[in-house]
Amino acid sequence: MACASIAPALTVALAAGVGVVPAGAAPVPDMVGEYLPATLPPVQHPGAPVPKPLSPADYGWYISDLSSYNGGIYYDVVSGFDDLRAHHPEVMKENLDTVVEVNNNADAETVRRAQVDAAADDGDLMTALSDAFGSTLGGELRTALRENRLPVTRALMDSGYLSRAGGLASSTLIEKQIFGYDRPFIVAPDRITKHTGGGNEDLYDLEDSPSFPSGHTNQAVWTTTLLAVLLPELAPQLLARGAEAGYNRMVMGVHYPLDVAGGRMTGQAAAADRWNDPRMREVLTRAGDEIRAELEWRTGTSLADAVAADTPYRTTAAAVEEYTERMTHGLTRMDDADRAAVVPQGAPELLVTAFPHLDWGQRARVLAATALPAGYPLDDPSRSGREAGGWQRINLAAAFTADVEVGQGGAMTVNGRPA
Template sequence: MRLATHTFVFGLLLAPLAQAAAVPSQAFLTELDHAGQSGPFAQLHGRQRQLLVQRLRQAAQPFDQAGIAHVRQRAPLADEAWLSAQGYDFAKTPLQQADIQLLEGFNHLPASLLTASTATVARINHDASPALQDRAVLDADGIAYLYYLADALGPRLGNAFLDAYEGGKLGKAAALIKASEVSTAPAKQHFDYPRPFLRLEKPVTLVADRVVLANGAPYTASAGAFPSGHSTVGYTDSLLLAAMLPERAAALLARGAGYGYSRQVLGVHYPLDVIGGRMIAQYNVAHYLADSRYRQLFDEARDQLRTALTQACGMALAKCAADAGAQDPWDGSNARTFARYTLDYGLPAAHAGGYPVAVPKRAAMLAEPLLPQLSSAQRLERLSKVDSAAELGLDNAGQGQWQRLDLLGALPRP
């Protein structure tokens, strides 16, 4: 699908969308900025950044944007020898084709929705604070690693996570999570949609790198826009870690949403790209969790992770996970509101709302580790009652509404 220029309509829509869409997310973004200025959360974030940059300096050859793009997570962080010895076939080619079919509705979206999507990324990009821009660059360049997930665990458990990760004690989980990511390259080629910063009207401004290479050069990206590959990675990683650490599930699901939001802060993706990335991440993770052989690997990796984190914390994992103190922005009510907002980014609905979500049956596999006390039927019922997202028309008819699926909304409130 090739982009049509709607400069006049874009200009008309930008102002009202900026006013309407900024409200649901701003309270959380302000809270995140404030928490990052001082105190335990700021110290955790600073440590994440330091460890990531050190790792990139060691792994990227040369240490520039091109070199960083080719970095992959290796030992001691990931136990690739264990995973290879299992002989599991991730069968990613069929999944990539299924992902394309899942998102086929993108080819039939009205021009008004595409224009609204452009107006939204313009607002997000231009309204981002310098701190949020720096976080977005760190998210982008840290895609090969799991460092970014630590801040969703709270200061105490987050530091324990970093200790265990750096010590190679999360090797099975780290290897399995990263191996479960499915490339969006075939989908990008299929949909062939240009990125925001390549539009003729230049609705966004590229963000300077002040935190990784720290050379002031603008962060950029190649290949097509839809769907977002980084968002698919962020949601995949956060979904799987949430399944292994249900004590922090709400914060991790919000962190996945934040990772996708970062792509728009950088001006390299539209909200529709990020939503598409979330949809196929959900589909892919549900597919793997439904496979009994994968579940054996998942259980072994989860058990290693939980044991290692318990040891690193020096206390029961539930207490360590809950003992985050006042500075825990990813696990508050504002984070939940923010995550719900990212289900549709306030974009105009293709159909009127107010009706139950048509939950894909396999989505119950995503909810199983998050809501273990419920039956599969009860999980599906819980998910169907969460009606917080507009239907945008991205889903392929007959496969359920992955776009409206609100896992976080289905979780009990604290």
């Protein structure tokens, strides 16, 4: 994920005119195109939206480049992992057994998709995730990306480690070093199948890269979470695709289910930080408008109608079910205490586009009503970690698709039950 130190280099490249290439000009150097795909000249079409790249100033410092949690990172969000390692050997055993089962039993198509996702961390992430848009819309999105017609989206979410909506805080690099947990293929080399190929020949040269939390999952989740906020018509499918990307890390045998759950938690916390940053929200909104305008031009109809007519990546019900299952990956519930969900302060704003008529408190009630039950690993009930660790239970797919009614006096029901 990108760090703040790359902003000056991006500014220099943009100020030099990269990405403002008139017809007939010399092509952009390959290196610039590889690392700064948002600067490549677009294919222009009569009557199509005119791509408008970010300005150099848009690459500058944002307050959300630092986490809103202690130390400017996301350790607090997943600090419950320390307790699991120290006091719950049964959980850690199940953690390893689960990844072994997933890795050993994956069919050929699942492995292929996992290999595609593994190769997308340093570029073309939007292409890898594009099937979440549906059969037709996904193809249109891929064409738009190939034609360099989505420069804001590519700058923010599709420039690999230089994606501006990412950053050092949201990379999980520091958290990995703090926890220092070895990967499955290191701990149990005789039990893990190495699915090499598909551009992943060096995937298992990660001995010096700790396992928890999963950086690939984190990247896929903050990306798909922000896209879900920007394009709520596709929210459950986008969120489910991010969850699949996390599951695929287990398919490859390079992450445990707890790593994936931790990556989801940090990724959503990072997305919330970005969306709650007014300056970053403004440029993110431009990305959503850019995607929406492009897809509506290509299909000749509204995005909602295009989604309704398309063959989806998953039906809405299937997407919510799959996303919910992949919040825990079948790990055993540690207790069945009936604790109320603690909703992180930044989380309710993630529902603002799905429920614009609700206020912050009402959206928080939707999140609490649709949350995962208490007691699964990484659910941290301690006083010091509740707000941060609360991300473990936040089920965004269920929240985005909830049936919400508000009655007189603020009485509210979510999916027919009082909230």
